Amino acid sequence: MPTVPDDTSHDASPSHRLRERLAPLLSLASTRGDRRLPSERDMMARLQTTRITLREALNELEAEGCVYRENRRGWFVSPPRLRYDLLACLPFHEMVRSQQRSARTLLLSAEEVIAPVTVARRLGLAEGERVYRICRARLVDERRVLYVEHHLLPRCFPAILEFDLARESLTELYRREYGIRVGRVSYELGTCVLSSDAASALNAVRGSPAQRITRINHDQNGRAIDCDDEYWRHDAIELTLSAAPQGV
Amino acid sequence: MPTVPDDTSHDASPSHRLRERLAPLLSLASTRGDRRLPSERDMMARLQTTRITLREALNELEAEGCVYRENRRGWFVSPPRLRYDLLACLPFHEMVRSQQRSARTLLLSAEEVIAPVTVARRLGLAEGERVYRICRARLVDERRVLYVEHHLLPRCFPAILEFDLARESLTELYRREYGIRVGRVSYELGTCVLSSDAASALNAVRGSPAQRITRINHDQNGRAIDCDDEYWRHDAIELTLSAAPQGV
DNA sequence: AACCTTCTTTGGTCTATACCAGAAAGCTGG
DNA sequence: CCAGCTTTCTGGTATAGACCAAAGAAGGTT
Numbered sequence: 001m002p003t004v005p006d007d008t009s010h011d012a013s014p015s016h017r018l019r020e021r022l023a024p025l026l027s028l029a030s031t032r033g034d035r036r037l038p039s040e041r042d043m044m045a046r047l048q049t050t051r052i053t054l055r056e057a058l059n060e061l062e063a064e065g066c067v068y069r070e071n072r073r074g075w076f077v078s079p080p081r082l083r084y085d086l087l088a089c090l091p092f093h094e095m096v097r098s099q100q101r102s103a104r105t106l107l108l109s110a111e112e113v114i115a116p117v118t119v120a121r122r123l124g125l126a127e128g129e130r131v132y133r134i135c136r137a138r139l140v141d142e143r144r145v146l147y148v149e150h151h152l153l154p155r156c157f158p159a160i161l162e163f164d165l166a167r168e169s170l171t172e173l174y175r176r177e178y179g180i181r182v183g184r185v186s187y188e189l190g191t192c193v194l195s196s197d198a199a200s201a202l203n204a205v206r207g208s209p210a211q212r213i214t215r216i217n218h219d220q221n222g223r224a225i226d227c228d229d230e231y232w233r234h235d236a237i238e239l240t241l242s243a244a245p246q247g248v
Numbered sequence: 249m250p251t252v253p254d255d256t257s258h259d260a261s262p263s264h265r266l267r268e269r270l271a272p273l274l275s276l277a278s279t280r281g282d283r284r285l286p287s288e289r290d291m292m293a294r295l296q297t298t299r300i301t302l303r304e305a306l307n308e309l310e311a312e313g314c315v316y317r318e319n320r321r322g323w324f325v326s327p328p329r330l331r332y333d334l335l336a337c338l339p340f341h342e343m344v345r346s347q348q349r350s351a352r353t354l355l356l357s358a359e360e361v362i363a364p365v366t367v368a369r370r371l372g373l374a375e376g377e378r379v380y381r382i383c384r385a386r387l388v389d390e391r392r393v394l395y396v397e398h399h400l401l402p403r404c405f406p407a408i409l410e411f412d413l414a415r416e417s418l419t420e421l422y423r424r425e426y427g428i429r430v431g432r433v434s435y436e437l438g439t440c441v442l443s444s445d446a447a448s449a450l451n452a453v454r455g456s457p458a459q460r461i462t463r464i465n466h467d468q469n470g471r472a473i474d475c476d477d478e479y480w481r482h483d484a485i486e487l488t489l490s491a492a493p494q495g496v
Numbered sequence: 497a498a499c500c501t502t503c504t505t506t507g508g509t510c511t512a513t514a515c516c517a518g519a520a521a522g523c524t525g526g
Numbered sequence: 527c528c529a530g531c532t533t534t535c536t537g538g539t540a541t542a543g544a545c546c547a548a549a550g551a552a553g554g555t556t
Binding site: 052059060063064065081086087088089182183184185186187188189190191192193207209211234235237238239240241242243244245246 | 300307308311312313329334335336337430431432433434435436437438439440441455457459482483485486487488489490491492493494
Binding site for chain 3: 289321
């Protein structure tokens, strides 16, 4: 959202004042096509401050989700967040398009590998068993916002790597080609930072704040069939969910 | 100053090496009862670096959830995350105790106020209508990890402010005193930073990364009865959730 | 023993400067 | 017109030093 963070507090610290003076630059940048902010040295000069102080203010705005940066390319104003309904289970492209945004997927790798221990545990595999791993980067309005690592059970999806995985939705493939429908999903959510793999896939800086969404899909019989680890730029999404309580 | 060129065989960046040299301090601190790290100046001297560089490394570790800080008190090693099942809907104290941790609640304020617009919209109120607002800080193992603002419809819960809100669970009160049970919950999740209110309640620095969990409770007829905004220290929880997909 | 004041430590913030490596832009030759 | 090289710009990272305000400890007073 190009909205300037609410600054109504009486706090008059220099850094706070710096944020205020930064605000016009943000709203200016948000009108540009590429949402780009001026260079750090430029802003530093305009705002009469040091680069360290400026970067501290920018880091704060980044944590709030107002701005983000691309590795060695500069700072940008964050677009509005995408709403992600955890239980709707819409394929990525549908979800994005239903919100009048454009979606694109890049296939980074698709291969058979020995299952990492954490994946093996999730899928109920023994040590050393093999899985398909599919790594993809996904873009919303041409901004790289999501890095996903998918791990699938080969016995459920033989030869799935042959399909056009950059264009096809996996859940769609499951149903059309394998007659498998997801009966139950389990999520694990938490904040984290981007690993170097994820960071380079997203043109981000290693260590940027991120939202992790780990999802395990089960078939109609409750057996795990695949799992994926999603790493979102933290300012790119807002999660929603609505259900009846279970524990009662 | 004549900076000595680093050794020829460095495969990691200086900041990476700094993290490695920081590791022993972390494991040392985690054995202390209070999990406290040495002072910044102390660490800086031990690791032969600058305060700015050191703080950058610590900020990174903070973003990863390895360490956290308390305002003007210092740095600490983060305890293991609490698991928070969104659909179990356990009262806080039960959830915490079921994981062999200790829980405590501080009542910060409980009063009748004019509903903020966002709350009014969630609860289906007209502008200017009144609600009860309850603010609490919650501790796990005596660490302040959660700041909650609760907003309730007065017509559903007359005189609820009379109860001992620091000790009683709200959902428990709903059921016992008002015969109301939650029929449906809606969540909105996202990363954010601590507001100054939240920060001071948690002894945190304004602007620390946080996990927001907004929850709207509905009664058996689907009418909203209350909502709460939870702000967690982001390293304190891991969210889980398991359900059947709806959208299919 | 409870309270208040003083002093020291410590984190929070800021200034100023420097060098390196990747990205972008510009140039050049085929 | 394009591929490939070179230069420039820019962010990433680091050093050194400084002041302030809050927290905590120490000590004195009631």
